[in-house]
Amino acid sequence: MAIHSQIDTSSPLILALENSTMCGSVALISDGNCLYEQSLLSKKTHSKRLLPAIEQAMIETELNWNGLDGLAVSIGPGSFTGIRIGLTTIKAIAMATGLPLMGIASLDGLASQFAHSQLQICPILDARKNEVYTALFQDQNGSMSRISEYMVLAAERLCQKITIPTLFVGDGVAPYRDLIKEILAELAIFAPAQLHFPRAAAIGQLAIKKYQQADFIDPATAVPIYIRPSEAEINYKKKN
Numbered sequence: 693m694a695i696h697s698q699i700d701t702s703s704p705l706i707l708a709l710e711n712s713t714m715c716g717s718v719a720l721i722s723d724g725n726c727l728y729e730q731s732l733l734s735k736k737t738h739s740k741r742l743l744p745a746i747e748q749a750m751i752e753t754e755l756n757w758n759g760l761d762g763l764a765v766s767i768g769p770g771s772f773t774g775i776r777i778g779l780t781t782i783k784a785i786a787m788a789t790g791l792p793l794m795g796i797a798s799l800d801g802l803a804s805q806f807a808h809s810q811l812q813i814c815p816i817l818d819a820r821k822n823e824v825y826t827a828l829f830q831d832q833n834g835s836m837s838r839i840s841e842y843m844v845l846a847a848e849r850l851c852q853k854i855t856i857p858t859l860f861v862g863d864g865v866a867p868y869r870d871l872i873k874e875i876l877a878e879l880a881i882f883a884p885a886q887l888h889f890p891r892a893a894a895i896g897q898l899a900i901k902k903y904q905q906a907d908f909i910d911p912a913t914a915v916p917i918y919i920r921p922s923e924a925e926i927n928y929k930k931k932n
Contacts, residue, residue, distance in 0.1 A: 704761035704903045707749070707785075708896030711742065711778030712770025712798035713817065713863050715889040718745045720753055721764075721896030728753050729893045742781055757789045762908075764899030766890060767795040768917040769825040769842060770817050775916045786911040794899040795909045797917055801894040802861055803829040803836045805887060812839075812856055816864030817890075819844050824864040825919060826850055844919045851875040863888050 703723035710717045717731040728749050732741060750756065765782040768775040779795075786793040802815035806829075813829040813836065824847055828840040843850070847868040854876055861883035865872075872880050902908070 717892035719892035
């Protein structure tokens with residue numbers, strides 16, 4: 693899906709990638725406006741679809757790299773493979789173009805869609821192994837503030853931390869909705885299904901503030917937020 697708007701040259705123009713789940717997306721964001729966004733859930737791997745999606749975004753908006761002010765990427769937690777591909781791709785672009793790079797946590801992007809909500813927000817991403825990636829957020833003056841650490845834990849343990857009405861969002865809702873509802877009853881509220889996938893547009897909007905504060909990450913040393921070690925790291929430690 694492409695969304696076009698007149699570009700406001702007084703606001704930074706950010707190319708944003710979100711690759712933390714199977715539903716990857718690319719967006720072009722100028723302060724307050726989504727100029728273009730494409731989301732795709734397909735059988736192709738992120739590595740095969742990401743660069744064509746970026747190229748398509750530039751073609752559709754008739755922009756070139758000189759027209760951008762910065763780059764943003766979701767740095768996790770989420771799919772190990774998706775996050776690595778997204779970060780590697782955007783780091784290469786940053787080093788080739790010299791554009792500043794901003795890293796945004798995927799959970800922050802999900803929670804940001806509910807600014808001004810009176811509810812506690814709990815984004816959950818399926819971490820496999822009967823666990824979820826999560827954190828707790830609350831609105832403070834129109835922007836979401838994280839009030840817990842990033843966590844990876846069983847859904848039952850997460851429910852033990854919930855004591856007030858909480859809105860759940862993310863691809864972890866589908867596999868654990870019944871369990872959460874059974875444990876938390878009326879304390880559990882669920883976002884509409886169309887909001888459960890992280891969006892590049894949300895990553896780009898959060899990156900605007902970082903751009904204005906010159907809060908950049910070094911493309912040569914930037915690493916993802918994994919929270920727990922990858923399967924490869926676990927197996928390596930077992931062997932050694």
